[in-house]
Amino acid sequence: xxxxxxxxxxxxxxxxxxxLAHHLIGGSWAGEPSVERRNPARLDQIAALSPAGTAADxxxxxxxxxxxxxxxxxxxxxxxxxxxxxxxxxxxERAEGIATDLVREEGKTLAEASGEVRRATDVLRFFGSxxxxxxxxxxxxxxxxxxxxxxxxxxxxxxxxxxxxFPLAIPAWKAAPALVAGNAVVLKPAELTxxxxxxxxxxxxxxxxxxxxxxxxxxxxxxxxxALARDGRVAGLSFTGxxxxxxxxxxxxxxxxxxxxxxxxxxxxxxxxxxxxxQAAAAVVAAGAFGLTGQACTATSRxxxxxxxxxxxxxxxxxxxxxxxxxxxxxxxxxxxxxxxAQLRQDAAAVRGAVERGARLLTGTDDGEPSRGxxxxxxxxxxxxxxxxPVVTDEIFGPVVVVxxxxxxxxxxxxxxxxxxxxxxxxxxxxxxxxxDFAERAQAGVVKVNRPTSGLDLNxxxxxxxxxxxxxxREQGRTAIEFYTWGKTVYLGV
Ligand code: NAD
Numbered sequence: 001x002x003x004x005x006x007x008x009x010x011x012x013x014x015x016x017x018x019x020l021a022h023h024l025i026g027g028s029w030a031g032e033p034s035v036e037r038r039n040p041a042r043l044d045q046i047a048a049l050s051p052a053g054t055a056a057d058x059x060x061x062x063x064x065x066x067x068x069x070x071x072x073x074x075x076x077x078x079x080x081x082x083x084x085x086x087x088x089x090x091x092x093e094r095a096e097g098i099a100t101d102l103v104r105e106e107g108k109t110l111a112e113a114s115g116e117v118r119r120a121t122d123v124l125r126f127f128g129s130x131x132x133x134x135x136x137x138x139x140x141x142x143x144x145x146x147x148x149x150x151x152x153x154x155x156x157x158x159x160x161x162x163x164x165x166f167p168l169a170i171p172a173w174k175a176a177p178a179l180v181a182g183n184a185v186v187l188k189p190a191e192l193t194x195x196x197x198x199x200x201x202x203x204x205x206x207x208x209x210x211x212x213x214x215x216x217x218x219x220x221x222x223x224x225x226x227a228l229a230r231d232g233r234v235a236g237l238s239f240t241g242x243x244x245x246x247x248x249x250x251x252x253x254x255x256x257x258x259x260x261x262x263x264x265x266x267x268x269x270x271x272x273x274x275x276x277x278x279q280a281a282a283a284v285v286a287a288g289a290f291g292l293t294g295q296a297c298t299a300t301s302r303x304x305x306x307x308x309x310x311x312x313x314x315x316x317x318x319x320x321x322x323x324x325x326x327x328x329x330x331x332x333x334x335x336x337x338x339x340x341x342a343q344l345r346q347d348a349a350a351v352r353g354a355v356e357r358g359a360r361l362l363t364g365t366d367d368g369e370p371s372r373g374x375x376x377x378x379x380x381x382x383x384x385x386x387x388x389x390p391v392v393t394d395e396i397f398g399p400v401v402v403v404x405x406x407x408x409x410x411x412x413x414x415x416x417x418x419x420x421x422x423x424x425x426x427x428x429x430x431x432x433x434x435x436x437d438f439a440e441r442a443q444a445g446v447v448k449v450n451r452p453t454s455g456l457d458l459n460x461x462x463x464x465x466x467x468x469x470x471x472x473x474r475e476q477g478r479t480a481i482e483f484y485t486w487g488k489t490v491y492l493g494v
Contacts, residue, residue: 019101021050021194021218023057024201026064027211031057031218037192040107040337041328041374047104050194053219058186058227061215065157065184066233068212073154073182081131081180086207087200088124091117094199098168100330101195106167107337107375109329112292120172120200123458123476127176130478135485147492152485154182155235155259159228161221161249163241164339165295167193171200173458174238175214177480179204186215186234188225190241192339194218221245229253236260238475238483240297243395243421243467250470261483262470263463265395266297266423268453271412271438273429274308280450281309281428282316285401288426288452290324290379293336294399295343297468298424298446298454302392303403304412310405317403318363318381324399326376338375338398344368347377347398354391354402360384364400387415395421409434417443423464424453445469 018036022029031051039047051057072080091098095117102113136150160174171187178185189197201216217224221241229237229252236259239246246262253260270288272281288300305313327333338344348368355361364380382402385392391402406412416425425444429435435449445464446456456462461474473483 018046018049019195021048021198023051023053023061023218024198024205024214024216025057025061026068026215027205035191035218037105037194039104040339041330043370043373043375045104048101048195050191050218053217053224055223055227057217057219058188058224058231061186061217062157062228062231062233064212065186065215068210069154069156069182069184072184072210072213077131077135077180077182079131080182081128083204083207083209084124084128084131084176084180087203087209088121088128090203090206091121091124091199094203095121098196098199101199102168103329103336105193105195106164107329107339108292109333109336112336113329116166116169119169119458123169123172123176126458127180127480130481131180133478135481141491143491143493145494149490149492151488151490152181152481153488154485157184157186157234158484159231159234159237160185160187161225161228161237161239161241162187162189162197164190164192165292165297167196168200170240171197173476173480174240175200175204178238178484179209179214181481181484183484184213186217186228188217188219188221188228191218191220225249232256234258236483239263259483260470261473261475263297263475264468265421266299266464266468267302267393267395267419267421268298268300268424268426268444269302269304269416269419270300270426270428270453271406271409271416272303272305272309272313273409273412273427273431273434274306275430276309276313276428278309278312278316281313282320284426284428284450284452285317286320286324286379288454289401290321290335290399291452291454293326293338293377295339295397296454298456299397300426300453301396301401303401304406304415305403306406306408306412314362314381314383314403321363321379321381324379326378328374335379335399338377341370341375343397344370344375344377347396347400350391350394350396350398351380351382351400354382354385354389357386357389358384359389359391359402362403387418393419413438413441417441420467421464422466423468424448426451426453445471
């Protein structure tokens with residue numbers, strides 16, 4: 001077996017040599033790390049080198065998974081869970097190094113990266129412990145001397161295709177339920193963040209996961225991802241990423257009647273009502289809009305506010321935005337870097353376009369040039385925009401929020417729902433009646449009252465509706481197991 005090394009001297013003159021990512025295929029580390037990933041906060045530093053996977057690598061990984069899966073499924077579920085729990089402990093022991101790698105490859109803050117490592121650890125423990133949980137029911141039968149039970153069976157081999165914004169947590173929350181249920185997995189992580197997935201693979205490998213049960217193949221989505229989606233041996237695909245790519249993959253999986261779960265884009269809104277405390281509402285919106293540099297599918301990007309609170313709320317939001325000064329996540333910045341130059345240009349173009357169409361830039365920027373040696377974008381607040389302006393309707397995926405006035409609650413609710421997306425929605429109010437009504441009528445998979453739209457516990461179902469999701473199976477919590485298993489009903493006569 002090839003040994004796994006994390007460092008190489010190929011980044012001379014800096015304190016941060018690039019880390020190496022490898023494929024993990026059939027229990028062996030493979031591939032020549034040749035694709036450079038620059039640290040978005042320090043463009044002069046190479047954060048990672050990873051292999052450019054091919055369709056042949058994907059094929060080999062699927063073959064390894066197919067070979068390994070039956071023996072894995074025949075292990076008692078608590079024994080499968082114990083390996084996940086051991087992997088959690090290894091992630092915990094290695095947390096500092098993993099969080100540092102995560103900051104260097106993705107650009108988020110150290111606090112956010114450390115939180116993500118803790119989340120991945122907790123996810124592995126949560127699903128590992130489900131190895132001990134009952135997975136079926138005992139039901140009465142109309143026939144004498146007969147018992148009916150239900151079982152959940154693994155499907156076989158799953159492909160997981162994941163984005164760069166939570167490069168450790170998302171692979172963990174997809175892989176853990178798949179594995180504890182007895183499936184084998186091939187993960188295709190985002191090209192921009194190969195290290196985090198490699199750390200997850202290393203923890204599972206070192207925890208004693210049998211060879212071939214968990215495989216990672218790095219590389220381009222349209223090469224490796226596409227090959228996995230089209231492979232008839234892959235029973236299902238769990239994808240998180242953009243709506244355009246997700247819908248493309250949906251067509252491929254649907255055509256061969258394979259199981260598919262898509263979690264995609266968002267344009268999440270918060271409705272701020274007159275009875276909300278302006279400072280508290282601004283803190284809710286700022287955390288949702290500027291936390292994680294706005295690069296969360298659950299980030300707040302639209303705010304609808306009623307006239308009585310509008311002035312005070314906007315002043316408070318602009319004031320609080322100033323606290324999210326962007327910088328290197330390893331230097332204690334409150335907001336990290338933008339992930340790539342393409343994303344930085346996209347953030348700036350979205351703001352510039354809105355301003356050209358008449359929007360008011362209350363704070364922030366439309367400058368898409370790298371500055372201070374990194375990809376930094378100021379927290380940005382826009383106002384006075386038409387309801388159908390692209391800055392209101394299209395996902396930006398940056399620290400940009402647009403504030404629109406609405407006359408009352410009903411108009412605000414209608415505006416929140418007037419979106420092709422439906423991932424999260426929030427309301428800031430002291431009215432229990434309106435909060436309850438909003439929870440019922442908001443068209444979103446997750447509703448938050450007086451809390452930021454981003455951030456969910458690991459034990460609760462997560463997913464969207466409309467173009468945010470396939471809206472079939474939910475991720476996270478116990479319910480996540482359903483996607484990775486099929487139901488069987490057994491009649492037992494004695
Ligand atoms: P992306 O769609 O560009 O890429 C996601 C993954 O798909 C990557 O691994 C990529 O390599 C792969 N891919 C790209 N083209 C492919 C193809 N033709 N076939 C197979 N795989 C392909 O998304 P991104 O830029 O990495 O992430 C940002 C997007 O992810 C945003 O739209 C965001 O809203 C979404 N997101 C959604 C959630 C959620 O839970 N709903 C969570 C995080 C991110």
